Amino acid sequence: MRNPETSQRNTQSSPNEWVDLHGDALYRFALIRVRDHAVAEEIVQETFLAALRAQGTFAGQATERTWMTGILRNKIADHFRKQSRDRTTNDASEQDELTRVFFDKHGHWKNKVASWPRSTTESMSAGDFWRILDQCMAKLPDGVRNAFVLREMEGVKTEQICKILAITTTNLGARLYRARMSLRQCLERNWFLREVQKDEG
Amino acid sequence: MWRSIKMLLALKCDESTRLVSQSLDQNLPTLERWAVRLHAISCRSCRRFRHQTMLIRSAIQQRLDVESVTDVERTRLSDEASSRIATAVAENPSKDSS
Incomplete structure (x- = not known):
């Protein structure tokens, strides 16, 4: 498993710093995988919103970046899941x-x-x-x-x-x-x- | 029995490449594994296919490693997207289940 772990802090930062601290790295991580700028931006936003709701689950054992990357991964899988439902599979x-x-x-x-x-x-x-x-x-x-x-x-x-x-x-x-x-x-x-x-x- | 012998001795390139691809995701059954090996002895294209496919796999892994350490590609959120996301975060204060 690979994470864009450039941030080494184990403490939680204030949500209004998140975009500056993690936005670009999460965006890159998403973009390589979903390949569409608009979709990647949307997934990053969803990740931050999910992180807001889940703030209590951040235990501080992982870095904040790692924690958010975990959420991001799930959001990417959700996107693939949705896309898969929307189209016919190859036969x-x-x-x-x-x-x-x-x-x-x-x-x-x-x-x-x-x-x-x-x-x-x-x-x-x-x-x-x-x-x-x-x-x-x-x-x-x-x-x-x-x-x-x-x-x-x-x-x-x-x-x-x-x-x-x-x-x-x-x-x-x-x-x-x-x-x-x-x-x-x-x-x-x-x-x-x-x-x-x-x-x- | 006949099917096994046929697979071992008469595997075609299309079947062989399919099995090579499968072997990258799961262990092949013994018969299939040997069929691919025997076929590869006499088929240079399939040997190359296997080698090159694995080379692509390791290149992708390498890329992810590089990406995770440095901001090698300089890809950034646009200012417009940054501020839009920041606004969305600010407008959604964390709520306890209400």
């Missing part, structure tokens, strides 16, 4: 479609998976790479991305994700598979192989 036909995109009728790769040059994998911690990763994540359908975020960013166990999104294990597996196939290909096209072409050109 088996979409799964077949995905298979047809990447594999021929014999089940073999249509395009062989390229080797990623060491120079490009070593620069994966740079800001440029994050931007491409963001763009590739943005292309995923919401339901697929939300499942992937819960799994790969929040480290939530699969049973728990199924509960949050109200989907079956099979459906979750299909979504994560789709996310991984699409992200890998998108990163390959826009980062790993593009970087090589740039070097050669």
